[in-house]
Amino acid sequence: MKQEIEAVLQLLRKHEEQVLTEWLAEAGSASTRTTDAGRRNMRSEAEEILRTLREALQAGADPEAFQGPGWAPVRQSLEALSRSRAAQGQSAGDTSLFVLAFKRPLFGLVQREVPAAQQMPAVWAISLIVDRMAQWTVSTYQQTREDIIKRQQQDLLELSTPVxxxxxxxxxxxxxxxxxxxxxxxxxxxxxxxxxxxxxxxxxxxxxxxxxxxxxxxxxxxxxxxxxxxxxxxxxxxxxxxxxxxxxxxxxxxxxxxxxxxxxxxxxxxxxxxxxxxxxxxx
Incomplete structure (x- = not known):
């Protein structure tokens, strides 16, 4: 899979701004965060994820071992995304869709710039990476929501038992x-x-x-x-x-x-x- 990963990395290096713009457009079409502040926040989140992903691929991180140390910065950026979305009351599905929207601009670049014989392996590599990222956001989101609910329950208990x-x-x-x-x-x-x-x-x-x-x-x-x-x-x-x-x-x-x-x-x-x-x- 090393050849496919190198192809994806080259696409990110060469077309980073294009990928970022198309990703945000795809994610924004299904998002309710249409304010200027919301769009700026989305861009900041996407830039951070894209940066850590590129660094992980450059370091030779294996997509099959997403929970390994090589992917730690990517997982941390996804956890920050999930915590932010959970605190804002957005659903796990919306958070996952934001990450999955990353596929479309990459698929388009593969179709245009990667030789036909290498396209399917590259698409598979992209799907593997992005799907693992989306799954991680869902897991983190659920844990974050559970923590929020526990804190709220504790607060309600304290409020309902005044001394x-x-x-x-x-x-x-x-x-x-x-x-x-x-x-x-x-x-x-x-x-x-x-x-x-x-x-x-x-x-x-x-x-x-x-x-x-x-x-x-x-x-x-x-x-x-x-x-x-x-x-x-x-x-x-x-x-x-x-x-x-x-x-x-x-x-x-x-x-x-x-x-x-x-x-x-x-x-x-x-x-x-x-x-x-x-x-x-x-x-």
């Missing part, structure tokens, strides 16, 4: 939605950090917004309470509705030793009493 300082020495965590292992871990870590930061001695966990309480949810609550106590603080669970109370009793879950109240207002009143505050009406 509020009600007054001196008392924190509150209003829980809304399903309480699972991942969310419990976030609640526990955030709450313990805030207990240390504020020196609070009491934490209210309000489960008014938790739709159902089963054995797993109760275990998560017990773990959180245990962690709070290990930090030298105490806990009050509020939002124990009649249905939840019946469920807890039916499941045989032992919440003895844990203060619980039907509403957040009741829990707040108990917290103020435990902290030595007295509420009086002025009128």
């Amino acid at each position: 509020i300082k009600l007054f001196e020495g008392v924190l509150a965590v209003p829980m809304i939605g399903t309480l699972d292992s991942a969310r419990t871990q976030v609640v526990m870590e955030t709450l313990l950090e805030r207990i240390v930061e504020t020196g609070s001695r009491l934490a209210i966990i309000d489960i008014t917004g938790v739709p159902t309480v089963d054995t797993l949810v109760a275990q998560h609550l017990l773990k959180t309470v245990s962690a709070i106590r290990l930090m030298g603080a105490e806990c009050i669970i509020s939002g124990i509705r009649p249905q939840i109370a019946q469920t807890i009793v039916h499941l045989g879950i032992d919440l003895q030793g844990i203060a619980s109240k039907a509403s957040l207002a009741d829990a707040l009143a108990l917290a103020m009493e435990q902290q030595g505050f007295v509420i009086t009406r002025t009128k």
Whole structure:
């Protein structure tokens, strides 16, 4: 395949600007990035990929071993492309099509400038290289999207479990939605950090917004309470509705030793009493 690779390399050296222009035209016809900034960004991406590809071919990198060290700069430029497109919300298909559009200008040059007997081997070499490049962008894109989704999920977890300082020495965590292992871990870590930061001695966990309480949810609550106590603080669970109370009793879950109240207002009143505050009406 060395002869075919040399032929492709010669075409890139001789017609680099033409290849770049035709590639961008082919890719742009199917792209929604029609702004001037989008076109400049596309050109920058294409130039970088073209540069690293030419250097890899000059160094004698084997297309059959695309994951080898000789192709590392090409893979890095494709990874940068995938990360950029994923961050912009474009699909893996659009990213792959951008790379595959590179074939058309090269095929045209092969047809015009390569002897007939060498055209099919050259076309095969081009297809092999570009297809491997496109596959790499898809793999990288998928991994990037997974990382983005994980970060977003983590951010949502943190936003959905705020720790509020009600007054001196008392924190509150209003829980809304399903309480699972991942969310419990976030609640526990955030709450313990805030207990240390504020020196609070009491934490209210309000489960008014938790739709159902089963054995797993109760275990998560017990773990959180245990962690709070290990930090030298105490806990009050509020939002124990009649249905939840019946469920807890039916499941045989032992919440003895844990203060619980039907509403957040009741829990707040108990917290103020435990902290030595007295509420009086002025009128």
